[in-house]
Amino acid sequence: MKTHDKIKSTIAVIDHEIAHLSSVFSTYKRLYVSDEETRKLLGETDSAFFGDLYIVYLNYIAVAVSRLLDPATTGKKANLTIFTLINLLKDDGHSEADELKERLKEIKTKAYNFTEPRNQLVSHLDYDVNNNGSNSKAIPSFVTSEFDSFYEDVGVLMNDIRIILDMSPYMYEWGIVGHGSGRKLLHRIQSAADDIKKRSEQGAASDR
Numbered sequence: 695m696k697t698h699d700k701i702k703s704t705i706a707v708i709d710h711e712i713a714h715l716s717s718v719f720s721t722y723k724r725l726y727v728s729d730e731e732t733r734k735l736l737g738e739t740d741s742a743f744f745g746d747l748y749i750v751y752l753n754y755i756a757v758a759v760s761r762l763l764d765p766a767t768t769g770k771k772a773n774l775t776i777f778t779l780i781n782l783l784k785d786d787g788h789s790e791a792d793e794l795k796e797r798l799k800e801i802k803t804k805a806y807n808f809t810e811p812r813n814q815l816v817s818h819l820d821y822d823v824n825n826n827g828s829n830s831k832a833i834p835s836f837v838t839s840e841f842d843s844f845y846e847d848v849g850v851l852m853n854d855i856r857i858i859l860d861m862s863p864y865m866y867e868w869g870i871v872g873h874g875s876g877r878k879l880l881h882r883i884q885s886a887a888d889d890i891k892k893r894s895e896q897g898a899a900s901d902r
Contacts, residue, residue, distance in 0.1 A: 701859065708776060708779060713866075715758045716845060725744070752835075756815065757812050759809070760808055765777050776851070777795070801844065811832045811833065
């Protein structure tokens with residue numbers, strides 16, 4: 695495959711990953727960074743389950759952000775990341791590659807609340823990380839504005855790459871959905887909660 699074709703296929707994969715990540719974060723935000731009524735519904739339905747799911751979302755988002763920002767290679771293994779894409783641009787003779795790489799390094803530096811916990815998460819068998827007597831696992835901690843900043847900066851960078859290649863811009867700011875809808879999920883949770891409440895009331899009435 696020619697380098698130019700590799701660039702376009704790499705962009706397609708990265709675009710899919712960015713869109714999916716945005717959709718996952720949108721659902722996470724709808725469930726957990728929401729109004730008091732939503733938090734109450736989750737707590738009353740199954741607080742333990744949604745507490746565990748909260749950690750799953752945090753872990754997934756941290757890993758997904760970090761994977762996009764991974765270096766082009768890890769050891770002898772090539773990674774499909776934005777750094778790889780920029781290296782391909784350089785190989786294809788695009789002089790803008792060095793400036794793009796510096797911008798991406800700045801984005802990665804700002805995203806430390808995603809990348810540092812992820813590094814601990816994937817080093818679960820690392821002796822020095824885990825043999826500290828606490829039996830604790832790394833739990834990512836970030837705020838919505840940090841994700842929004844990452845998403846916006848990466849979207850601008852990717853569209854600048856598209857301009858270099860005379861490709862049409864991708865509407866990252868639209869938050870294209872590929873994962874699911876938090877609103878739809880909450881509707882199903884509410885329906886289940888209402889059904890459980892109804893059955894409980896019917897059971898109580900039949901016992902009288």
